[in-house]
Amino acid sequence: MNIFDMTIHALHAALKGKRVSSVEATTAMLERISSVEPQVGSFITVTPEQALAAAAAADQRIARGDCDLLTGIPLAIKDIFLTEGVRTTCGSRILDNFIPPYSATSWEMLRGCGAVLLGKLNQDEFAMGSSNESSAYGTTRNPWNTDYIPGGSSGGSAAAVAASEAVATLGTDTGGSIRQPASHCGCVGLKPTYGRVSRYGVIAYASSLDQVGPLTRDVADCATMLGAIAGHDHKDSTSVDTPVPDYSSSLTHGVKGLKIGLPKEYFISGLDADVQVAMDAAIETYRRLGAEFVDVSLPHTDYAVATYYLIATAEASSNLARYDGVRFGHRAEAEGLLEMYTKSRSEGFGVEVKRRIMLGTYALSSGYYDAYYVKAQKVRTLIMNDFTTAFADVDVMLTPVAPTAAFKIGEKVNDPLQMYLSDIFTIPVNLAGTCAMSLPAGFSAAGLPIGLQLIGKPFGEETILQAGYAFEQATEWHTRKATI
Amino acid sequence: MKISVADVEHAASLARLELTSEEKELFAGQIGAILDYVEKLKELDTEGIVPTSHAVPMENAFREDIVQPSIGVARSLANAPEREGSFFAVPKVIE
Numbered sequence: 001m002n003i004f005d006m007t008i009h010a011l012h013a014a015l016k017g018k019r020v021s022s023v024e025a026t027t028a029m030l031e032r033i034s035s036v037e038p039q040v041g042s043f044i045t046v047t048p049e050q051a052l053a054a055a056a057a058a059d060q061r062i063a064r065g066d067c068d069l070l071t072g073i074p075l076a077i078k079d080i081f082l083t084e085g086v087r088t089t090c091g092s093r094i095l096d097n098f099i100p101p102y103s104a105t106s107w108e109m110l111r112g113c114g115a116v117l118l119g120k121l122n123q124d125e126f127a128m129g130s131s132n133e134s135s136a137y138g139t140t141r142n143p144w145n146t147d148y149i150p151g152g153s154s155g156g157s158a159a160a161v162a163a164s165e166a167v168a169t170l171g172t173d174t175g176g177s178i179r180q181p182a183s184h185c186g187c188v189g190l191k192p193t194y195g196r197v198s199r200y201g202v203i204a205y206a207s208s209l210d211q212v213g214p215l216t217r218d219v220a221d222c223a224t225m226l227g228a229i230a231g232h233d234h235k236d237s238t239s240v241d242t243p244v245p246d247y248s249s250s251l252t253h254g255v256k257g258l259k260i261g262l263p264k265e266y267f268i269s270g271l272d273a274d275v276q277v278a279m280d281a282a283i284e285t286y287r288r289l290g291a292e293f294v295d296v297s298l299p300h301t302d303y304a305v306a307t308y309y310l311i312a313t314a315e316a317s318s319n320l321a322r323y324d325g326v327r328f329g330h331r332a333e334a335e336g337l338l339e340m341y342t343k344s345r346s347e348g349f350g351v352e353v354k355r356r357i358m359l360g361t362y363a364l365s366s367g368y369y370d371a372y373y374v375k376a377q378k379v380r381t382l383i384m385n386d387f388t389t390a391f392a393d394v395d396v397m398l399t400p401v402a403p404t405a406a407f408k409i410g411e412k413v414n415d416p417l418q419m420y421l422s423d424i425f426t427i428p429v430n431l432a433g434t435c436a437m438s439l440p441a442g443f444s445a446a447g448l449p450i451g452l453q454l455i456g457k458p459f460g461e462e463t464i465l466q467a468g469y470a471f472e473q474a475t476e477w478h479t480r481k482a483t484i
Numbered sequence: 485m486k487i488s489v490a491d492v493e494h495a496a497s498l499a500r501l502e503l504t505s506e507e508k509e510l511f512a513g514q515i516g517a518i519l520d521y522v523e524k525l526k527e528l529d530t531e532g533i534v535p536t537s538h539a540v541p542m543e544n545a546f547r548e549d550i551v552q553p554s555i556g557v558a559r560s561l562a563n564a565p566e567r568e569g570s571f572f573a574v575p576k577v578i579e
Contacts, residue, residue, distance in 0.1 A: 101559035194539045208538055237545035238538070306522040317499060324500070327572055331565035337577050338500075346502040354501055358492070359515055361499040375525050377535030382528065384536060416514055417521055433539020458540070 003028040004164040005481065008073050008221040011167055015062055015072045022062065022072030026055035026116050029074040033118065033165045036484055039146055042160040044079045044137045045087050046119035054116040061114050069224050071114030076166035078157050079120040080127055081107050081212075082201040086117070090203045091125040091135040091153075094323050094330045094348025104201025105236065106170060106212045106229040113228055118166055122156030125350045126320065127177055127205045129153050130422050133413050134352040141409070142185060143482035144448050148406040151181030157215045158185035162482050168216040168225055172202060174209045175308050176401075176426025179438035182215050183401035183451025186440045186480065188222045188468070189215045193458050194433035195240035197226075198233030204319040206312035207238075209430040218478050219439065219468040223247035226461060245462050251469040256290035258467060261394030265301035266425055272404040278442030278450040279400055285474050286398070291467075296390040296397065300382045304428040305420055307383065310363050310376035311431075317360030323348060355416060380431050387432040391457050396467055399425050401451035405444035425453060434458045439468045440477035449477075485523065487516040 003011070003025050014020045030048050037043060051074065058072035077083070080090050082100035089095045103111070111117070124134040132140040132155030140155040142148040143163035150159040154171025158181035161169055171178040173191035182189025190213045197212040204210060214225030227248060232241040267279070283293065325331035325344030332343035349357070363372035390397065402422060412419040429436045434456060441452035452471070456464040472478050492508045492515070503511065557570050566573040 098563055101555045101562060195542075234547055238540070238542070240540060240542070300528075303525055303528065306525050309518065310522055310525075321500075325565060326574055327560075328563035328565075334575060337575050340575055341500045342502045345500050349501075351507070354503070354507070355511060355514060357499050357501065358495050358511055359518060362491070362495045362515065362519075365495060365498060372522065374535055375530060376522075377537060378530035378533040379525050379528055380536040381533050382530070384539065417517055420518075431539070 002164070004032040006167065007217045008069060008167055008224055011073055012067070012069050016067050022055040022058040022116060023052060025072065026051050026074045026118070029118055029166065036163050036165060039141065039484060040143055040159050040163045040165070041138050041140045042121055042156040042163060042165050043076070043119045044089055044091070044122050044156070047086055047117060050086065051116050051118050058114045058116060068113045070110060070228055072116060073167050074116045074118050075110060075168055075170070076118045076121050076160050077107055077170040078123050078154050078172060080123060080172050080203045081170060082203070083107060083117065083120065086120065088120065088203070089137065090127070091123045091137060092348065092350065092353065093136045094345070096330065098328055102201060105198035105233045106202070109229050121154070121160055121169060124153035124155065125353050126203070126316070127153040127172055127174055128316070128352050128356050130176070130180060130419055131412065132156065133409065134350055136350055139409055142406050142448070143484045144186065145446070147408055148448060149184070149409050151184035151406060153177040154215065155181045158182050158187055158189065161185065161187040161215050161217060163484050168214060168221055170212060170229070171215050172210055172212050173430065174206050174312060175430050176423045178213045178215060179401050179426050179436060179451070179453060180423060182438040184406040184449060186449030186477070186482070187215050187217060188219055188437065188439050188478070189213065190222050190226060190437040190461070191429065191435060192226060192230065192461055193435040195238055196435070196459065196461065197229050198231070198236040198239045200233055200235040206315040207319060208315060209312060211430070219465060219472050220248065220251060222437070222468070223251055223465050242459060247462055247465050250462055251466060253466045254289065255286060255467050255470045258291045258396065259294055259394040260286060260291050261294050261296035261390055261397040263296050263298045263301070263390065263397055263399060265298050266399040270403065271400065274405060274442070274444040275400050275403065275450055278452065282398065282441050282452050282471065285471060289470055289474060294394050296394055298386040298390055298428065300379065300386050301428055303379050304383055304431060305424055307376045307379045307431060308427045309359065309420055310372050311380060313356045313360030314364050314373050315360070317357045317364060320353070320357055352416070383428055384432045387434060396460070396464055397455040399453045399455065401425060401438045401453045405446065405448040405450055429455055435461050435464060437464045437468055439471065441475070442477060485516055485519040487512045487519065
């Protein structure tokens with residue numbers, strides 16, 4: 001097997017058994033990146049020197065007998081995570097020259113385990129997009145078919161795993177930005193419960209919805225990555241101080257007697273036929289494994305996209321006010337202060353970011369605040385209540401991740417509303433603040449991956465990982481590789 | 485909902501954005517279409533519903549007030565587009 005195709009667990013065994021060194025593994029990954037990047041474009045910044053230095057340090061650590069599961073494993077992270085001394089753009093021209101003075105807690109935790117950073121991954125600008133087409137650094141392409149989008153906003157994080165450019169990656173998910181690209185690229189992606197993972201040092205888009213999570217080749221790797229980054233952080237007052245379970249040790253519990261809810265609003269007539277086939281097959285697999293299915297209802301599903309695009313854009317318009325050209329980022333030539341703010345922002349932001357700032361500003365402006373923003377916050381309560389009610393009867397819910405497989409590059413770029421509607425099955429989970437995972441569950445007629453979503457109760461990551469692991473053991477979708 | 489170019493200009497000035505005339509026309513149409521779509525929230529009776537601003541119920545997060553190391557002046561200023569001594573420099577504000 002090629003080193004670059006290995007899982008965390010396989011590479012860990014090889015490192016521990018001294019069959020390969022981290023420097024060799026990192027070199028293999030860097031060569032792989034050089035060979036496929038021209039076609040895929042997963043990275044904004046590759047950091048070969050730092051990666052090889054970190055790999056050499058990891059090898060010394062391993063030689064001392066100190067080999068954590070992540071020691072010496074080459075990873076890459078979305079360019080939304082601050083990395084001390086390594087340029088961090090968030091996919092935007094406004095941060096083109098930004099070198100952070102400190103690192104995100106989630107990356108610090110991985111680094112502490114001895115993980116090696118290969119570079120920073122492409123994404124939609126400020127995580128605003130579902131296709132990676134809003135990046136100021138070129139569109140990432142889907143490794144399964146480069147005419148198609150990889151999904152977004154963590155499109156580079158998913159494409160890098162699918163194209164074997166990193167063993168595993170980190171992304172962020174505000175409305176589906178881990179799960180939807182994972183689904184479109186055929187990898188595993190998990191959005192933890194809000195507060196499970198620190199957001200410190202993660203460039204903010206919509207603070208009440210943003211959450212950090214892993215994208216991996218399989219569920220066991222996903223459990224390892226989540227275990228490494230989860231936990232309370234005194235630097236993020238919204239991170240929650242609940243014990244972190246050992247996600248890996250309980251993976252094999254199986255699904256016998258597990259109650260799986262099928263929310264009827266997610267199995268609508270407009271669902272793509274290939275996606276429906278994949279869902280039916282997944283349900284059959286779980287039945288065979290001993291799970292029970294229960295019909296449930298999330299009655300306010302149809303209002304989730306509207307609610308999201310008011311709340312997320314309102315929070316974004318406030319969060320992005322910090323890009324004013326004063327302390328960091330792009331500064332335009334100007335006579336006065338107001339002109340400097342306005343010119344710096346107008347030159348630095350791309351069109352999707354401007355559109356969302358405009359929508360959010362409008363929704364928060366005098367005379368519209370109650371009608372739009374407060375109304376959306378009230379509907380958010382109704383959506384959360386839907387989940388609480390449904391979870392009284394079931395342990396997890398099973399749904400599609402997206403209504404279709406990946407669409408073509410350019411297909412929705414001129415119709416923002418259609419683009420927004422492609423997130424209909426992922427957005428409600430962010431509004432409710434709970435956890436969900438995407439895992440490979442089939443392919444479309446065009447040969448593009450289709451993902452299955454398992455939604456868990458708040459802090460129910462352990463249960464969805466168990467259910468995902470059982471599915472993975474019973475199927476072979478996750479073993480297929482993109483031929484790039 | 486009809487959004488005029490003047491509405492777009494007002495929101496742009498609040499957001500400290502300067503738009504081209506093409507962008508103004510584009511956003512007037514697109515934001516209007518999005519607002520038409522979000523009108524559907526009005527179908528729901530939300531009388532007496534408490535708005536949610538945060539998904540996880542939590543009170544204030546307190547900690548002991550202990551001095552911790554910080555990143556310091558030099559690293560704070562390292563990304564400054566312009567600086568003067570230990571300050572961020574900006575265009576003149578007061579004549």
